[in-house]
Amino acid sequence: MSNCEHLSRDALAEHQLQRLHVLLGQVLATNAFYRQKLNAAGIAQAADIAALTDLARLPFTTRAELSADQVAHPPYGTNLTYPPECYTRIHQTSGTTGQRLRWLDTAASWGWWGRCWAQVYRAAGVSNRDRIFFAFSFGPFIGFWSGHQGASHIGALIVPGGGMSSAQRLDAIVENEITVVVSTPTYALHLGEVARERGLELAASSVHTTIHAGEPGANLPATRAQLERTWGARCSDHAGATEVGAWGFDCHQQAGLHLNEGEFICEVVDPQSGAPADEGELVITNLGRTGMPVIRYRTGDRVALNRTPCVCGRRFQRLRGGVIGRLDDALLIRGVVVYPSAIENIVRQFPAVTEFAVDIHRRQALDELEVRLELDGQANDTADQVAGALAHRLGLRAAIQIAAPDTLPRFELKARRFTDHRSNP
Numbered sequence: 001m002s003n004c005e006h007l008s009r010d011a012l013a014e015h016q017l018q019r020l021h022v023l024l025g026q027v028l029a030t031n032a033f034y035r036q037k038l039n040a041a042g043i044a045q046a047a048d049i050a051a052l053t054d055l056a057r058l059p060f061t062t063r064a065e066l067s068a069d070q071v072a073h074p075p076y077g078t079n080l081t082y083p084p085e086c087y088t089r090i091h092q093t094s095g096t097t098g099q100r101l102r103w104l105d106t107a108a109s110w111g112w113w114g115r116c117w118a119q120v121y122r123a124a125g126v127s128n129r130d131r132i133f134f135a136f137s138f139g140p141f142i143g144f145w146s147g148h149q150g151a152s153h154i155g156a157l158i159v160p161g162g163g164m165s166s167a168q169r170l171d172a173i174v175e176n177e178i179t180v181v182v183s184t185p186t187y188a189l190h191l192g193e194v195a196r197e198r199g200l201e202l203a204a205s206s207v208h209t210t211i212h213a214g215e216p217g218a219n220l221p222a223t224r225a226q227l228e229r230t231w232g233a234r235c236s237d238h239a240g241a242t243e244v245g246a247w248g249f250d251c252h253q254q255a256g257l258h259l260n261e262g263e264f265i266c267e268v269v270d271p272q273s274g275a276p277a278d279e280g281e282l283v284i285t286n287l288g289r290t291g292m293p294v295i296r297y298r299t300g301d302r303v304a305l306n307r308t309p310c311v312c313g314r315r316f317q318r319l320r321g322g323v324i325g326r327l328d329d330a331l332l333i334r335g336v337v338v339y340p341s342a343i344e345n346i347v348r349q350f351p352a353v354t355e356f357a358v359d360i361h362r363r364q365a366l367d368e369l370e371v372r373l374e375l376d377g378q379a380n381d382t383a384d385q386v387a388g389a390l391a392h393r394l395g396l397r398a399a400i401q402i403a404a405p406d407t408l409p410r411f412e413l414k415a416r417r418f419t420d421h422r423s424n425p
């Protein structure tokens with residue numbers, strides 16, 4: 001299969017349009033959810049979208065709509081193109097941003113997930129010569145299952161790390177001479193801490209690449225630097241979502257997340273007006289998951305588009321700094337809009353910080369930002385330096401507290417380090 005990475009922009013648009021026509025033809029025929037939505041928008045046949053410039057005629061799809069549809073038509077809703085017996089896998093979203101969504105795949109669309117992940121691996125320089133360890137408890141969340149499927153596509157040796165403690169995972173990495181570790185960025189840093197406690201020098205292990213999924217972070221320069229220092233390995237970011245697919249990957253240039261435009265039509269829109277924008281909300285249409293697709297889906301991810309060609313030669317557009325944050329994660333603190341990722345990028349620049357947590361309170365009508373730090377070794381002047389960097393870079397005064405070792409929560413998936421205690425922020 002051609003993965004379209006080097007097609008000219010015109011040829012890519014033609015490829016996307018052809019696949020969109022196939023998708024629209026199928027959902028208009030048999031998918032109750034999208035037939036109703038598209039008909040209501042005046043789209044009766046695929047040919048009504050004559051060019052990609054007509055894309056805006058297709059209505060947006062929101063997470064709230066999909067949730068409401070599953071509540072009204074349990075358990076899977078009406079966004080199903082085929083009869084129930086055609087589906088072979090189910091996964092669900094983690095529910096950190098509201099009602100869980102259940103999502104079905106057919107054997108064909110599961111193969112598509114694997115191909116999308118194969119592209120993530122190839123771009124990271126991972127091949128059939130590699131041994132890939134998944135530091136993850138395999139549950140209903142899709143991310144690492146699909147990474148697992150992708151690993152079988154490229155013919156790598158798969159070593160699952162479910163049902164293990166962190167120490168057992170480290171043993172498995174060393175004993176199997178693992179070369180690639182797949183985990184969330186948070187958990188990779190946690191494994192680094194456990195390794196240090198056990199006197200294990202991870203940077204001296206056979207791991208040459210870490211690939212991070214499940215949450216953003218690996219595209220934050222400070223977090224990436226910390227990951228690469230910890231593992232002595234090249235760190236690669238990946239982005240995807242249960243209801244969308246594995247849509248983003250890092251190339252060797254590490255110069256922003258590439259959008260997989262061979263398999264997805266990606267738009268960036270102003271979150272208020274819905275008009276095209278260079279920075280705003282990522283909107284995605286997947287082209288290879290006909291059984292349960294999303295068309296112009298508002299991901300809620302805040303991104304900044306980079307249209308300049310990448311040195312790697314791929315023509316796919318990139319996102320500056322990966323996913324900057326969730327639109328609903330933006331914090332308004334004393335009149336300043338701050339994304340948690342901006343705070344993380346500053347705190348992670350201090351190697352002495354092993355874990356952190358951020359709380360926002362309102363006391364006597366004033367917003368207060370409180371940052372708790374766990375430090376490696378004895379407390380030094382790191383607290384003052386972090387406070388200084390937050391004030392200098394974000395214009396935010398923060399109360400810094402030092403937490404005792406191993407008292408802040410560790411996360412395997414979807415780290416929650418930010419808590420807004422204000423009733424009406």
Ligand SMILES: [Zn+2]
Nearest residue numbers: 251253310312
């Ligand atoms: Zn590139």
